[in-house]
Amino acid sequence: MFDDLRDLYQEVIFDHNRNPRNFRVMESADRKVEGFNPLCGDRLTLFLKINGDVIEEASFQGSGCAISTASVSLMTEIIKGKTEAEAEELFKQFHEMTTGKDEHFNLEAIGKLAVLAGVREYPARVKCATLAWHTLDAALKNEQQSISTE
Amino acid sequence: MTGFDVDKIRQDFPILAEKIRNKPLVYLDNAATCHKPQTVIDSIVHLYSHDYANVHRGVHTLSVRSTDLFESARTKVKDFINARSDKEIIFVKGATEAINLVAQTYGKANIQKGDEIIITAMEHHSNIVPWQMLCEQTGAILKVAPINLQGELIYEEFEKLLNAKTKLVSVVHMSNALGTINPVKQIIATAHAKNIPVLLDGAQAIPHMTVDVQELDCDFYVFSGHKLYGPTGVGVLYGKQALLEAMPPYQGGGDMIRKVTFAETEYNTLPYKFEAGTPDIAGVIGLGAAIDYLNTIGMDNIAAHEAELLAYATEKALAIKGLRIIGEAEHKGAILSFVLDKIHPHDIGTMLDSLGIAIRAGHHCAMPVMDFYEVPATARASFAMYNTKAEIDVLMNGITSLIEVFG
Ligand SMILES: Cc1ncc(COP(=O)(O)O)c(C=O)c1O
Numbered sequence: 262m263f264d265d266l267r268d269l270y271q272e273v274i275f276d277h278n279r280n281p282r283n284f285r286v287m288e289s290a291d292r293k294v295e296g297f298n299p300l301c302g303d304r305l306t307l308f309l310k311i312n313g314d315v316i317e318e319a320s321f322q323g324s325g326c327a328i329s330t331a332s333v334s335l336m337t338e339i340i341k342g343k344t345e346a347e348a349e350e351l352f353k354q355f356h357e358m359t360t361g362k363d364e365h366f367n368l369e370a371i372g373k374l375a376v377l378a379g380v381r382e383y384p385a386r387v388k389c390a391t392l393a394w395h396t397l398d399a400a401l402k403n404e405q406q407s408i409s410t411e
Numbered sequence: 412m413t414g415f416d417v418d419k420i421r422q423d424f425p426i427l428a429e430k431i432r433n434k435p436l437v438y439l440d441n442a443a444t445c446h447k448p449q450t451v452i453d454s455i456v457h458l459y460s461h462d463y464a465n466v467h468r469g470v471h472t473l474s475v476r477s478t479d480l481f482e483s484a485r486t487k488v489k490d491f492i493n494a495r496s497d498k499e500i501i502f503v504k505g506a507t508e509a510i511n512l513v514a515q516t517y518g519k520a521n522i523q524k525g526d527e528i529i530i531t532a533m534e535h536h537s538n539i540v541p542w543q544m545l546c547e548q549t550g551a552i553l554k555v556a557p558i559n560l561q562g563e564l565i566y567e568e569f570e571k572l573l574n575a576k577t578k579l580v581s582v583v584h585m586s587n588a589l590g591t592i593n594p595v596k597q598i599i600a601t602a603h604a605k606n607i608p609v610l611l612d613g614a615q616a617i618p619h620m621t622v623d624v625q626e627l628d629c630d631f632y633v634f635s636g637h638k639l640y641g642p643t644g645v646g647v648l649y650g651k652q653a654l655l656e657a658m659p660p661y662q663g664g665g666d667m668i669r670k671v672t673f674a675e676t677e678y679n680t681l682p683y684k685f686e687a688g689t690p691d692i693a694g695v696i697g698l699g700a701a702i703d704y705l706n707t708i709g710m711d712n713i714a715a716h717e718a719e720l721l722a723y724a725t726e727k728a729l730a731i732k733g734l735r736i737i738g739e740a741e742h743k744g745a746i747l748s749f750v751l752d753k754i755h756p757h758d759i760g761t762m763l764d765s766l767g768i769a770i771r772a773g774h775h776c777a778m779p780v781m782d783f784y785e786v787p788a789t790a791r792a793s794f795a796m797y798n799t800k801a802e803i804d805v806l807m808n809g810i811t812s813l814i815e816v817f818g
Contacts, residue, residue: 262812265432265765270758275817301757302774302787324787326755327817386761 268379269386270327277331282338283320290320292403296396298388303329307337307396314345326389328380333393335374345401352394359390415712421797423448423704434767437802442587442615442746442793443771444637447701451641454700455693466692467666467683481692484699485682488647491702492632493623498652498681502695505646506614507537509633510581512648512685513610514541516658517631518579524550526578531569531593532558532783533586536776538612542581551578558783562589562738569598573605580609584616584632588777588789589738590721590746592616599628608654614638618795619717619744621710624649636694641701645694648685655681662687713796717745720794720803727807733814737789745794748775751810754817756790762813768806 263270287293287308296305305323309316319337324330340348351374354367359380368375380390421427426446429436438446458480464473466481488500503509522528528542532555542553554577556569564582573580580602585592599609608630613622617634624632631654636645650658660667660678664687670677678684705713724747728734733752751759760772771791774781781788792806 262809263762263765263816266762269761270816279818300773301755302781303755303757304787324755326757328758330755383761386757389757 269383271376271379273335273373273376274327274331277334278327281321281330281334283318283334284322285320286322287318287320292400294396294400296323296392296399298325298329298392300388301326303389303392305329305333305392305396307333307393307400309397309400311345316340316343316345316348321393325392328377328386328389329392332377332390333396335377336393336397339372339374340397348397349401352398355394356391359387415708415716417716417797417799420708421799423450424797425449425452427797431767431769432765437766437768437805439792439794439798439802439806440769440771441618441795441798442638442775442791444643445618445640445795446797447640447642447697448704450704451697451700455642455697458693458696463692465689477692480696480699481690484695484702487699487702491622491705492617492647492649493625494649495625496652499649499655501648501650501655501682501685502690503646503648503685504644504691505635505637506612506633507541507635507646509631509646509648510537510610510612511541512661513581513631513633513650514545516661516685517650517654518542518545519549520657520659522549522551522578525576526551527554527572527574527576528552529554529556529569529572529577529580529582531556531564531582533562533564533589533591533777533780534581534583535587535612535614536778537614538581538583539779552576555779556582558591561740562586562591563740563742564591564593564598566594566597570601573602573607575605577602577605577607580607581612582609583612583614584622585613585619585744585746586738586777586780587615587746587793588775588780588791589740589748590743590793591738591740592620592742592744594742595629596627603628615744615746618713620714630654636698636701639698639701640704641698642691642694644691645698647698652681655685658685660684660687664688666690708796716796717794717798720798720800721745721747723800724792724794724803724806727803728810731807731810731814734810737784737786746791747793748789748791750786750789751814754814756788758817759790759810759813762816763806763809766805766809768809770806 290308291311292309303325308320310318377390380386462476464477466478485497554572602609610631611629613634618639632649637643667687669679737748756772
């Protein structure tokens with residue numbers, strides 16, 4: 262019945278929505294930033310543990326749609342062990358993948374985040390996918406206030 | 412319902428023949444804005460093709476024709492809500508501008524530091540923020556009458572808020588987030604007993620029921636044309652003439668003046684005093700055409716048809732496991748707001764869209780209502796006169812299927 266949506270709602274997304282990874286409060290976090298999308302009410306808190314310039318651990322709390330939950334869940338997995346510079350580069354690639362005019366992002370670097378590429382066909386949903394990354398960006402820039410994608 | 416033929420009505424709305432993602436459009440976002448019958452579209456095309464010029468300005472033929480059409484639309488609005496006089500009908504951009512106008516003119520002139528303005532917990536942002544702005548400017552205080560879990564105003568609590576400091580009650584006639592129809596006649600009587608004027612936000616109510624401002628005895632009534640089958644860009648502020656006369660103007664400019672010198676300006680009479688600048692001429696004339704159309708159908712027929720749709724949709728929705736209706740007031744208009752267990756409204760919206768179904772997913776510009784129900788957002792199906800039970804079946808099948816897909 263929802264055949265048209267198979268590119269957007271891939272099974273991986275349903276899986277992460279049902280069982281989000283790293284879904285917990287991190288008491289010992291070095292960075293804690295809130296992200297909010299006022300359009301749909303998606304709200305998340307991202308926690309990072311940083312050692313030197315390496316992201317040792319990432320977790321999150323909050324509620325959102327399947328796209329935004331899967332996006333932040335996948336993000337916390339993929340940034341673990343990356344340097345801050347590497348994470349910023351991933352953000353750039355992810356941004357390119359979800360909003361870019363042509364598909365010039367680095368597929369290899371993006372890895373399993375590629376399941377979110379489908380949002381580019383759904384402009385109303387791009388912000389759901391990018392909220393996590395904007396929040397990460399703010400956390401890496403050490404902006405402790407809440408950020409908003411609007 | 413004599414003579415109400417939904418199939419015939421559907422023929423009058425060209426957009427309803429549109430295919431969305433290769434499926435017939437099922438348009439259930441009427442509370443956000445509703446579609447236009449051919450006669451409204453034609454009235455605008457005809458205006459620009461044959462009669463258009465600026466209004467109130469010229470002696471030439473087209474200006475006279477335009478002005479006549481424009482002013483006759485004002486009379487149509489007056490008759491539609493049963494105002495006493497054309498002078499009480501002010502054309503504005505929409506409900507939002509109308510409320511801002513009252514806040515910045517009536518409000519500034521009559522509301523001072525320490526005075527109180529009463530709204531309810533189910534207001535649209537457009538009936539919250541203009542009052543907050545006024546309070547910031549004047550030092551007045553905004554008080555909020557609470558609602559119960561059904562989404563109904565708790566009347567005793569509302570009554571308790573009224574006191575000698577209360578200078579205005581501003582309430583929604585029908586809530587866009589919950590569908591609740593407020594007991595506005597009673598609210599007005601209660602407030603008037605204490606000499607407190609009442610503004611009704613009729614943005615949602617006006618397309619669904621007969622509104623008689625004299626019978627209600629409201630002091631102000633506001634609505635938007637685009638939710639009443641008319642064009643965007645035009646709305647109405649109704650005000651009792653004596654109140655409007657006493658209010659200072661809103662914006663300065665052309666049309667709202669009688670005489671201007673650099674030393675002083677004499678303001679124009681009602682309703683022009685509040686209509687500075689070239690108005691939305693086509694919008695106003697299109698709104699007049701929408702009212703003509705509504706009069707051929709009959710507001711009572713529309714209300715009866717929509718009540719049937721709402722009852723049908725509510726019954727079907729209650730049978731879906733994991734669906735919770737947000738807003739279960741006893742007295743309710745054609746709005747079905749709901750949430751699904753573990754499925755975000757935004758996902759519901761995208762999934763239904765792929766089936767050609769347009770609903771609204773979000774906070775409906777009523778964030779305090781969302782906070783009250785502790786949900787980030789809801790999905791909302793809102794019905795209009797052209798909707799059918801068959802469309803509700805499509806919606807409910809869609810919801811059932813997407814619940815399966817989400818697992
Ligand atoms: C209850 C209510 N009031 C006011 C408004 C504002 O109307 P507009 O945006 O047309 O000015 C709306 C629109 O959604 C509404 O539903």
